Amino acid sequence: MDVFLQTLVSGVLIGGIYALIGIGMTLIMGVMHIINLAHGQLMMVAMYITFVLYQYLGLDPYVSLFIAMPALFLLGAVIQKLFLNPLLKVDSILPENQVLMTVGIGMVLTEIVRIIFGSDYKSVTTSYSGSVMYLGDIAFNTPMVVAFGIALALTAGLFYFLLRTDLGKSVRATAQNKEAARLMGVNAERITVLTFGIGAGLVAAAGTLLLPIFYLFPDIGGHFTLKAFVITILGGLGSTVGAIFGGVVLGIAESFGATYLSMDLKDVVGMVIFLLVLIFLPGGLKRLTKI
């Protein structure tokens, strides 16, 4: 029983962070209809910002959230404004050239970081990195629990923004029908810039929260881009609620796969679910939630 519970706890906790990673990509997917393949790389940049703040200014990663998130918001907005939006106006032989552009941006970010920091593994070891809370025999890694809580809070904040504010409604309007939104006086271009910024800010939070327990190196982005992609598909392209479910489902599936099948097959389990969803539930998990 302990094994089962511990596995479930691990899965849910990591799932919360996955959800935060996936939700940003989903938001971008929903509004711009492109897969942002630089998503993990943006997260990597946020992790390096946090790392630098910790290493040279001694700033706690949780405090760095307030710097890393706005910084990545700006970076995301700049990317959308200067690199992606101009592509919309250009005829091209490939319809998805914005997606190609994100691949390029991802590579450039990775290499810039590599030039500055080298390929070394870096890690941030805080006083609480290894701290654990016990409930019976089940171990809860404290930073993971905190990360999960912050992820929940950020998601709630995002929902409030999307459902209750004018700006958020404009974002949803743009996602539903860009042309109609434009006719209603929404500045769609500004909304795309804003959305990309928010997406980048959210993944920045995920990166920063992960840092006390994980490590970083320039190539770490690709791994998480893949995870975000799987979550986005799982959740049903563009559905924020679906992305949360997708993230938690992926976390739990990986965790159980590792315990009851083999850790070797951890990624395989994720991919199998991914394929099953594509085949039997093409709309993703949001089909089940009806939201």
Add this chain to the structure above:
Amino acid sequence: MKRLLTMTLACAVGLAMLSFLGCSSEQKTEKAEKAEKAVVAAPAGDTVTVGIILPLSGGQAKFGEVEKKSFDMALDEINTAGGINGKKLVFMYEDDTGRPDVGRSAAEKLINKDKVVMLGGGYSSSVTFAVAGVAQQNRLPFLINTGSADKITEQGWEYIFRLNPPASEYPKAVESFLTEVVKPKSAAILFENSNFGTSSSKEFNETCQRLGIEVVLLEGYEHGGVDFKPLLVKVKEKNPDIVYMVSYLMDASLLMKQSKELQIMPKAFIGGGAGFTLPEFIENTGSAGNAVFSATLWYQTLPYPGAKEYYDKFVKLYDGPTEYHGAEAYAAAFVIADTLKRAKSFSAEDIRQALAETDMTTVFGPVKFKAYDTKTNQNDVATYMVQWIDGNLELVWPETHASKKYMYPIDWAAMWGK
């Protein structure tokens, strides 16, 4: 104007794709070229160039860096001492990024374009195996200093030589430590599912069976995981006497940190080399890494001529410690220099001949390439065991060479505390 730009961009992307596809056809023409090149020309001018393939970026860059620094240090010493019979030795580094396909093309570039006289380096087993294949195909000698999967020297490849022992022999010293000190009844074996991890764990599994130790868990994992708890929770459930792990650096740190979180307390944690001996391991793990044992191939206090000097010089020059990977590279550089000095000419055949006749002592111990069991051109190396004691890596086994008495039995509860 904009349309023109997009067109150019599209063309560029197209070209990039083509060049990827083109690789395979290029290989074919290279084969034809190689036939002409078979009579390798003496290197131009007064330099002799040797290609060194190491992971200088990517996940294994830390190891590549230690090795490159050691190669550079040795190169400097060799050239100061007169180079290769008056000619200056040059190491041309190529980055394999830890990926076999990149390693392969790096080897092809060094052999066909740069026309190096031989190859050295080779860190991860998977990359080394790919590079060795290319070297053998092109009939150019390749001295491996770290890549350790057994199969690399089991192919009967006469141009491939290996300075370090095969992965299956890494736990030799561990074996005697187990039978004489720990006397465990059960073991859990965790390994990264790479060439190196699989090979080492398979051998350790057989060792356990031979010693009558019950293996209660034998499981691989994919490198780069965030959360190892699903794996470790199984270890905890089985409660083995020892936990044996074969991992690279960051996984090794995470495994230990999370073992501490789950309060897994076997009689001993033993690492199978690689990640467990780097100074970064203890920096990352802190108290969770203390008292962890690891197999190793070298330690600075071993009575090999120059070992201590190498260690001290490295620390002075680069302001940081080195360990067995660095010693392997440093020794390999001297074996390369010694070989080239003895070779009748710089033709691949003469160098191979000279390499096969190598019989010298290095900081890494005596080097002599032999054929034994199913292996060929394999150097036979003694193995040792180290333990992290109070933040320092100490040689603890065999006791005759120990720098400090091993810490055993270990009171985890007291050490981890809190």
